[in-house]
Amino acid sequence: MTTPSTDTDEAATSRPAAATEDGTTGAPLLQVRNLRKSFGGITAVDGATFDVDRGTITGLIGPNGAGKSTTFDLVTGVQTPDSGQVIFDGTDTTGWRPHRSANRGLVRTFQIARELDEMTVLENAMLAPRGQLGEQLWRAVLPGVRDEVVKQEERLREQAWETLEFLELDHLAEEYAGGLSGGQRKLLELARVLMLEPEMILLDEPLAGVNPTLETKLLERLHALRDDGYTFLLVEHDMDVIMNHCEPVIVLHQGSVLVEGPPEQVKSDDRVLEAYLGEDV
Amino acid sequence: MSARLDGPLAAATEWFDGRSDAALLLMLAAGLYALFTLVSLVLGYDLGGIVNTLRRITFLSAIYAMLVLALNLQWGYTGLFNLGVAGFMAIGVYTMGMLSTAPTTSPPGLGLPLPVGIAGGVLAAALVGTVASLPALRLRGDYLAIVTLAFSEIVRLTYRSPVFETFSVGGVSLGTGGSTGMSLPTNPIRMLFYENPQEVTSPPSAFGEAVFGTFEAIGVRAPVVEGTAYAIVLLVFVAGVYGLLRRVGNSPFGRVLKAIREDETVASALGKDTRLFKIKVFALGCGLMGLAAILWRIGGLASTEDFRPITTFYVFVALIIGGAGSNTGSVMGGAVFASLLFEGPNFVRRVATQYFDVGFGQTPNTIFEAVGPLASLDLTPLLAYTLSDVNVSALRLVLLGVVLVYLIQNRPEGLLGHRTETAASVDLGERPGGEER
Numbered sequence: 001m002t003t004p005s006t007d008t009d010e011a012a013t014s015r016p017a018a019a020t021e022d023g024t025t026g027a028p029l030l031q032v033r034n035l036r037k038s039f040g041g042i043t044a045v046d047g048a049t050f051d052v053d054r055g056t057i058t059g060l061i062g063p064n065g066a067g068k069s070t071t072f073d074l075v076t077g078v079q080t081p082d083s084g085q086v087i088f089d090g091t092d093t094t095g096w097r098p099h100r101s102a103n104r105g106l107v108r109t110f111q112i113a114r115e116l117d118e119m120t121v122l123e124n125a126m127l128a129p130r131g132q133l134g135e136q137l138w139r140a141v142l143p144g145v146r147d148e149v150v151k152q153e154e155r156l157r158e159q160a161w162e163t164l165e166f167l168e169l170d171h172l173a174e175e176y177a178g179g180l181s182g183g184q185r186k187l188l189e190l191a192r193v194l195m196l197e198p199e200m201i202l203l204d205e206p207l208a209g210v211n212p213t214l215e216t217k218l219l220e221r222l223h224a225l226r227d228d229g230y231t232f233l234l235v236e237h238d239m240d241v242i243m244n245h246c247e248p249v250i251v252l253h254q255g256s257v258l259v260e261g262p263p264e265q266v267k268s269d270d271r272v273l274e275a276y277l278g279e280d281v
Numbered sequence: 282m283s284a285r286l287d288g289p290l291a292a293a294t295e296w297f298d299g300r301s302d303a304a305l306l307l308m309l310a311a312g313l314y315a316l317f318t319l320v321s322l323v324l325g326y327d328l329g330g331i332v333n334t335l336r337r338i339t340f341l342s343a344i345y346a347m348l349v350l351a352l353n354l355q356w357g358y359t360g361l362f363n364l365g366v367a368g369f370m371a372i373g374v375y376t377m378g379m380l381s382t383a384p385t386t387s388p389p390g391l392g393l394p395l396p397v398g399i400a401g402g403v404l405a406a407a408l409v410g411t412v413a414s415l416p417a418l419r420l421r422g423d424y425l426a427i428v429t430l431a432f433s434e435i436v437r438l439t440y441r442s443p444v445f446e447t448f449s450v451g452g453v454s455l456g457t458g459g460s461t462g463m464s465l466p467t468n469p470i471r472m473l474f475y476e477n478p479q480e481v482t483s484p485p486s487a488f489g490e491a492v493f494g495t496f497e498a499i500g501v502r503a504p505v506v507e508g509t510a511y512a513i514v515l516l517v518f519v520a521g522v523y524g525l526l527r528r529v530g531n532s533p534f535g536r537v538l539k540a541i542r543e544d545e546t547v548a549s550a551l552g553k554d555t556r557l558f559k560i561k562v563f564a565l566g567c568g569l570m571g572l573a574a575i576l577w578r579i580g581g582l583a584s585t586e587d588f589r590p591i592t593t594f595y596v597f598v599a600l601i602i603g604g605a606g607s608n609t610g611s612v613m614g615g616a617v618f619a620s621l622l623f624e625g626p627n628f629v630r631r632v633a634t635q636y637f638d639v640g641f642g643q644t645p646n647t648i649f650e651a652v653g654p655l656a657s658l659d660l661t662p663l664l665a666y667t668l669s670d671v672n673v674s675a676l677r678l679v680l681l682g683v684v685l686v687y688l689i690q691n692r693p694e695g696l697l698g699h700r701t702e703t704a705a706s707v708d709l710g711e712r713p714g715g716e717e718r
Contacts, residue, residue, distance in 0.1 A: 078546070078550070097549065098550050099549045099554045100552075102549075102552030108550060110550075114544050114546065114547045115543075116547060118539070118606075119539055119543060119704060123709065126536065127536050127540050127551060127553075128552075130552055132533040134532045134533030134706055135534050135537055135553070135558075136534070137534055140532035140535070140706070141525060141529060141532075146528070146706065149532065153533070153705055153707040154707055154713075158713075161712050170712075173712070196552060
């Protein structure tokens with residue numbers, strides 16, 4: 001099973017594999033520059049600066065309150081930074097609203113899985129793809145034009161089934177998302193962002209609440225997807241996962257980057273230990 | 282997901298849940314017609330009277346069905362709590378009236394052809410819906426409800442204001458009629474039956490003469506024939522709106538709407554410009570509300586009394602009965618509400634006056650006078666009070682309250698709310714092509 005793909009023109013232009021073939025390969029996919037955000041007296045993100053290279057699973061760790069989730073929010077446009085810059089694939093996307101970033105190829109999942117409960121698993125998956133003709137009201141309704149929409153829907157339906165199969169959710173396709181278990185929700189969330197065929201996916205604790213068997217499978221899938229050209233930025237509290245699966249690892253502490261490097265180096269860095277121990281972890 | 286009942290009702294509920302949408306609609310229509318035929322017979326109506334009763338409930342059911350369908354798009358599908366239904370209805374009706382009534386009448390209109398007036402009314406409602414949605418879309422849930430409710434009252438009071446009773450713009454006189462209201466153009470169905478449809482005293486056309494003659498012979502008078510024909514036309518409109526909104530719902534567009542209802546943050550994180558979708562939904566829904574209101578009032582009087590918030594409330598009740606999120610449920614809810622809850626109390630009153638001597642001669646004037654005699658076990662004054670002309674609308678509200686409490690206790694999802702309609706332009710039931718790719 002390979003990465004699901006469509007023949008949609010809009011999606012084709014941003015297919016992950018294409019990115020490694022063009023000239024921009026050298027530059028980091030995501031550049032975060034001096035990002036700052038405070039809430040009242042608390043500075044949640046304080047001058048965070050880091051890069052995420054194409055085709056990596058980059059780990060983002062840090063003690064509680066280090067600013068990981070806020071960084072995610074700032075990068076994906078859920079919140080606007082007070083200052084600093086987010087450059088995605090050569091484009092300055094600072095302050096873009098989330099839907100715009102997503103359409104540019106930068107999507108995220110949520111720390112607490114947010115499912116669309118009253119929609120089926122299949123509908124959840126079919127919601128995500130970019131460039132859906134039927135999202136235009138007139139196309140969805142007008143006879144004649146609608147045939148195109150139906151054709152595209154048939155393709156998307158097949159793509160959704162493949163993606164669900166890839167994540168072993170296909171037996172639940174017709175169930176309501178509200179009835180899924182915690183782990184299944186995490187998988188569905190991943191299915192949804194994959195359906196969008198982004199270039200980069202920000203995963204906020206994708207393994208929280210997932211049982212060990214499923215966790216192993218999910219990590220295998222991540223590696224397979226990485227090999228297909230996807231780029232991941234992963235927030236995770238499970239150190240084993242970070243140390244064994246992420247390269248490089250970025251450590252955030254009090255809103256800024258403390259250390260950045262390969263897992264072995266980060267593991268043996270005194271400052272990191274201090275940051276965590278100082279928090280009694 | 283649907284709440285289960287115990288006892289004999291459980292079996293009935295299960296049976297009901299097993300039927301297809303079309304079967305349920307047909308059975309509901311047959312049931313309502315049978316019931317109202319029976320009531321008419323009990324009241325001793327002749328054939329003309331029976332037909333007129335059925336015409337009346339068909340007319341009201343069709344209007345409510347359209348309003349509920351439009352609201353279902355906004356609230357049921359997208360979760361937009363629009364409490365301004367009556368305001369958008371008023372905009373449709375008044376715009377149509379001002380465009381199409383003759384310049385010679387009072388209040389004067391522009392005298393444009395009726396189709397222009399109707400299209401103008403629908404567009405105006407849609408346009409104002411769009412404009413109203415712009416600031417409102419920053420608000421969620423209850424706050425949107427408050428803003429739209431206030432908006433609808435502003436619209437109503439503006440139309441009612443003496444300032445706009447008659448006014449002129451660039452030398453052209455226009456008017457809303459203020460608190461006296463505005464006579465609307467005659468019902469276009471009259472073109473079918475009359476030589477000169479604009480005039481009340483017009484002789485019937487050749488076709489009209491033939492039709493009226495046929496029905497007169499079996500005791501159905503001309504106005505009833507005319508009204509029945511119009512009611513049938515309205516059913517066609519309901520079918521059209523239903524078909525349109527079904528397509529809207531069962532499409533990628535509808536899928537995004539459902540996603541917005543469930544969790545707007547997710548929808549936008551997945552690249553959907555949710556504001557744009559909400560604006561479109563407001564425009565389409567409000568336009569349809571305007572259309573329904575035009576079809577409701579045409580040939581009659583436009584009065585701000587018809588566009589009080591209670592009208593919005595009625596449409597919401599009908600949607601709750603039918604089940605938010607289901608288009609078929611919306612039609613059923615509209616029909617059940619209009620015929621049983623809205624018109625029902627009138628018929629109860631008529632039957633009661635005819636068969637029981639509830640002493641309308643000495644109907645008490647206040648609730649205290651009505652309740653007082655209960656001490657001596659005298660029910661009559663209370664009955665008379667409840668069923669008097671003046672209080673039948675109060676009876677309606679009591680009935681609505683009872684029905685709502687019952688529904689929320691036993692079937693919070695409404696008649697068909699649990700039947701979520703597929704949000705795709707294709708069937709999602711089974712994977713085509715079997716197991717293998």
